[in-house]
Amino acid sequence: MEDTGWRPVKRTRTFEDVLAQIERRIAEDGLTVGDRLPAERQLAEQLGVSRSSVREAMRVLETLGVVSSQVGRGPDAGAVLTSRPDSALTDLLRLHLGLASLEMREVIDTRHMIEQWAAAQAATAGADTSALAAALAGMDGARTAEEFVEYDTAFHCAIADASGNRLIAAIMRSLRDSMRRYSVEAVQRLGDTSVLRADHVRILEAIERGEAGEATEAVSEHLAHAYPSLFR
């Protein structure tokens, strides 16, 4: 294409300018989790923009899990900075799975990678396994596939938590939440959950004994049992 010397004008939308200013203030003023942003009305006045532009920027920040939603707080309360990367990730994964721009196979392979890593880290670090044991007891008492999956999710998220890496834990939680319906169907198809139980005990005991290699292998075999058609 001939270079005409003209460059396309980058049109930014008002809410994007609002977002950029909020992000700059967070970086420069060292605002952190728990701090409050100015109220919508006040921000709109100070920035010289409409309140709806401020509101759109706030929806984006809520979506990304960095400000809390202010339902029922009244129009004068400013949004509070928060740390919920997992809720944002869950929405993202669920929608992309819904659009078929991601496949369940990609999600399960990602889960496999994370869970092997986290189990090895937890075993090496001698992490506290009480949350894993509690989730195991919950699965034993579960009366429906839904209830089983709830405790199963708690068990696997506890492994990620035990790794000590909050980003890994957030990704794991969002992977599990976004595939919840799929997991329930997998448990229903399986019927008997005794194989899964034995896998969970094996993973728990390997972490308790500090055996990273055994924990990693136990995770692999568990996923092969849980998703025989998808797992490689």
Place this chain on the structure above:
Amino acid sequence: MEDTGWRPVKRTRTFEDVLAQIERRIAEDGLTVGDRLPAERQLAEQLGVSRSSVREAMRVLETLGVVSSQVGRGPDAGAVLTSRPDSALTDLLRLHLGLASLEMREVIDTRHMIEQWAAAQAATAGADTSALAAALAGMDGARTAEEFVEYDTAFHCAIADASGNRLIAAIMRSLRDSMRRYSVEAVQRLGDTSVLRADHVRILEAIERGEAGEATEAVSEHLAHAYPSLFR
């Protein structure tokens, strides 16, 4: 706490109802990437809500990378469904790093996990390495740390792409984008990039020869060279 028989009323906000309906239509009508949603005005009329509620829902969907922004398309053009999980993830990570609700160490450990996995997958699958070779040539010609990091990012994202898993690739791209400034500073501190070059060649050749174990180890040593103070 005493059970009074009352349950808190869950207040939903109008834009959340709009979001839920759009998500349901995506699931039920099999809408997919490239399909167009109704225009803002039309959606607002059909749902019986204000246009600003529709606009807020659209901002959320844009933020999550599932609809494209419609700058300059006019008010009658509906948003197009899209697949950009990496841009959403990048915003999410950058903001959480800015808020210090995530630490750089957690991001780098996550990158290490992903990159080892992806390099091993790429080696095992005999993936095409031409994008890696091109990025390597780019680094050799780079005149500034910024330019070096641009090609370095391309090299490492190409490893993730070569794994064939789009979720892993999206996470890698967002990790690299969110730590761009940090990477530039690391390269400036290092000064001489010849050690990094040798690492890149080693990774590339291991993948080309299909040696998964060697590729994994080369990735580890490379990160230790690149981030000596953070990497364990």
